[in-house]
Amino acid sequence: MSFEAFLIQTGVNGLILGALYLLMAVGFTLVFGSLRVVNFAHGEFYMLGGFAAYFTTVTMGLPAIASIPLAFLFVAVLGLFCERAVFRPFRGDELNGMIASIGLALILQNGALMLFGPMPLAMPPFAEGLTRFGSIVIPTSRLLAIVISAAVLAIFYVVMMHTRVGRAVRAMVQDAEVASTFGIHPGLVYPLGFALGVGLAAVAGAVMAPLFSVSPFTGHTPLLKAFLVVVLGGLGSIPGAAIASLAVGLIESYTATFYGSLAADGLILLLAVIMLVMRPNGLLGRAMRVG
Amino acid sequence: MSELQQTNPVPATAKWKIPQEFLTAKSATYCALFLPLAALPLLIDSSFVYHIAILVCLNAIITSGLGVIVRVDQLSLAHGAFAGIGAYASALAVIKLGVPFLLSLVLAALAAGVAAVLLGRLVLGLKGVYFVLATFAFNELFRMIMLLLPEISGGTNGLSNIPAAEIAGLEISSKPGFYIFIALALAATLLVVWMILRSPIGRAFDAISGNLPLAQASGIPPRRYQILAFTSGSVIAGVGGGIMAAYVGFISPESFTFWFSVNTIIMLIVGGRYSIMGPVLGALLLTPLPEVLRSTGQLQQIIYGVCLIAILRFMPGGVSGLIDRFAELMSGRK
Numbered sequence: 001m002s003f004e005a006f007l008i009q010t011g012v013n014g015l016i017l018g019a020l021y022l023l024m025a026v027g028f029t030l031v032f033g034s035l036r037v038v039n040f041a042h043g044e045f046y047m048l049g050g051f052a053a054y055f056t057t058v059t060m061g062l063p064a065i066a067s068i069p070l071a072f073l074f075v076a077v078l079g080l081f082c083e084r085a086v087f088r089p090f091r092g093d094e095l096n097g098m099i100a101s102i103g104l105a106l107i108l109q110n111g112a113l114m115l116f117g118p119m120p121l122a123m124p125p126f127a128e129g130l131t132r133f134g135s136i137v138i139p140t141s142r143l144l145a146i147v148i149s150a151a152v153l154a155i156f157y158v159v160m161m162h163t164r165v166g167r168a169v170r171a172m173v174q175d176a177e178v179a180s181t182f183g184i185h186p187g188l189v190y191p192l193g194f195a196l197g198v199g200l201a202a203v204a205g206a207v208m209a210p211l212f213s214v215s216p217f218t219g220h221t222p223l224l225k226a227f228l229v230v231v232l233g234g235l236g237s238i239p240g241a242a243i244a245s246l247a248v249g250l251i252e253s254y255t256a257t258f259y260g261s262l263a264a265d266g267l268i269l270l271l272a273v274i275m276l277v278m279r280p281n282g283l284l285g286r287a288m289r290v291g
Numbered sequence: 292m293s294e295l296q297q298t299n300p301v302p303a304t305a306k307w308k309i310p311q312e313f314l315t316a317k318s319a320t321y322c323a324l325f326l327p328l329a330a331l332p333l334l335i336d337s338s339f340v341y342h343i344a345i346l347v348c349l350n351a352i353i354t355s356g357l358g359v360i361v362r363v364d365q366l367s368l369a370h371g372a373f374a375g376i377g378a379y380a381s382a383l384a385v386i387k388l389g390v391p392f393l394l395s396l397v398l399a400a401l402a403a404g405v406a407a408v409l410l411g412r413l414v415l416g417l418k419g420v421y422f423v424l425a426t427f428a429f430n431e432l433f434r435m436i437m438l439l440l441p442e443i444s445g446g447t448n449g450l451s452n453i454p455a456a457e458i459a460g461l462e463i464s465s466k467p468g469f470y471i472f473i474a475l476a477l478a479a480t481l482l483v484v485w486m487i488l489r490s491p492i493g494r495a496f497d498a499i500s501g502n503l504p505l506a507q508a509s510g511i512p513p514r515r516y517q518i519l520a521f522t523s524g525s526v527i528a529g530v531g532g533g534i535m536a537a538y539v540g541f542i543s544p545e546s547f548t549f550w551f552s553v554n555t556i557i558m559l560i561v562g563g564r565y566s567i568m569g570p571v572l573g574a575l576l577l578t579p580l581p582e583v584l585r586s587t588g589q590l591q592q593i594i595y596g597v598c599l600i601a602i603l604r605f606m607p608g609g610v611s612g613l614i615d616r617f618a619e620l621m622s623g624r625k
Binding site for chain 2: 032038086089090094095096098099100102103104105106107109110111113114220224227228230231235262263265266269270272273276277
């Protein structure tokens with residue numbers, strides 16, 4: 001493999017990571033925006049998305065492409081239930097909502113551990129073979145992961161910007177009081193925002209399941225990376241999150257290839273710390289109002 | 292001059308009396324509960340009971356630190372990292388420099404304190420969410436730095452063979468000896484926390500968590516008090532970490548992960564975050580469980596999660612909230 005091809009391969013891996021982090025960060029931001037809860041269970045929903053994909057493709061034998069909407073659906077429904085059972089009483093109560101989400105993370109992770117065991121499960125790739133662009137060769141499965149993530153984000157964007165539901169959720173995120181005077185029912189919109197947010201995490205889990213492995217412990221790293229992307233890009237800023245997650249993915253991929261994964265993680269954490277000092281609201285975030 | 296004297300009518304001797312708030316039904320209830328319990332391990336004299344009792348005290352000390360931080364409405368997810376900083380500082384001082392145990396605890400407190408002031412200045416101006424994210428990231432950063440510096444930290448292998456604690460030439464590696472030491476350390480911690488919280492500083496904490504704009508308008512600088520709370524709480528965690536290193540004899544970066552902080556949070560919430568004794572109750576209720584029920588680890592974690600959510604929802608004062616209410620009923624107040 002030529003050095004150029006090697007660099008491009010590393011870049012593709014970086015894009016995949018970037019797509020994963022973006023899916024996680026957008027969902028995380030949506031949950032925070034609608035419920036005002038820092039959702040520590042977000043990584044567990046990613047993990048459950050991976051398991052849902054595993055069981056639909058490997059156990060039930062459905063095509064890989066069907067596993068993604070099914071994972072979304074399964075986790076979104078679970079999200080509706082969790083919102084009702086766990087988060088609704090803590091709406092607007094950041095501290096207690098956050099602690100409750102830690103409790104939920106404990107329940108989900110150890111529940112998965114009891115049901116599925118600690119052994120990582122391997123999943124077949126979306127597609128076999130390689131795709132050639134001139135002299136550059138990329139595994140088709142990796143290319144598909146990027147394409148699917150981009151497609152899901154595009155669908156999400158259209159839903160949020162151009163449908164009644166999306167507009168209602170956005171209005172609620174911007175100003176819950178004003179939105180409810182316009183007849184938007186918080187009791188309907190909050191669960192929707194939460195379900196959509198954790199659904200995106202599940203999509204990330206399902207897309208990444210064939211590339212990484214599926215185990216009850218896979219949620220922690222994507223959660224950490226979503227946090228860092230949010231710190232870097234600014235909470236509530238989708239363009240900021242997009243730039244930050246691609247940057248984090250690419251930096252991680254190149255640094256990890258040349259200097260090892262520990263150095264990559266350290267560098268990104270360092271960047272996040274610098275950002276917190278220089279621009280506490282992130283790359284493109286607006287100053288948040290108190291209260 | 293005379294004006295000044297008039298504003299302070301309490302005679303100087305009154306300062307040395309036991310403060311009134313110590314002699315309440317509440318404190319009587321806690322004394323009736325805890326003094327016999329504290330003596331119990333000495334009576335049973337079994338090495339397993341000593342072990343559990345030592346762990347309870349250790350967790351109670353570390354959780355007390357978090358209790359101070361939560362007083363200003365901040366939740367630190369870096370509590371594990373600060374315990375880790377203290378543990379490494381004290382273990383390295385003992386191993387590499389041959390520093391006596393008690394002095395190594397002072398160094399642990401210093402190291403954790405300096406780190407907390409630096410981190411606090413950096414992130415305490417941030418709004419609640421960013422603060423939590425920043426402390427979460429700091430906990431990861433600590434673990435990573437420790438893994439990146441194997442010459443100092445021992446890397447993934449950690450530091451083993453940490454010498455047993457020794458005070459004034461007296462080795463307290465025996466379980467009863469260590470239990471008496473750590474019980475006294477816990478009592479000292481609780482006393483310090485109590486003194487902080489009943490002082491004007493503690494009242495400023497309450498004002499900040501009660502109504503931030505009002506506190507600001509009354510001339511309380513919130514940032515300074517938040518850094519103070521964060522630092523004192525983290526120093527307590529550092530001392531706890533130092534004691535832990537000496538007792539367990541082995542530390543590694545994996546001893547102080549996110550889940551360390553989470554366990555501390557659970558103990559605090561279950562025990563009760565509004566009371567000084569809450570951390571002790573939380574440690575007392577939750578520490579023995581994993582030691583006794585080793586086989587059902589996952590189920591136990593699920594139960595913890597359910598308890599955490601249920602207590603937040605239905606009993607925000609935790610177990611100590613119940614005891615306070617009982618004490619109030621006993622003393623005939625509503």
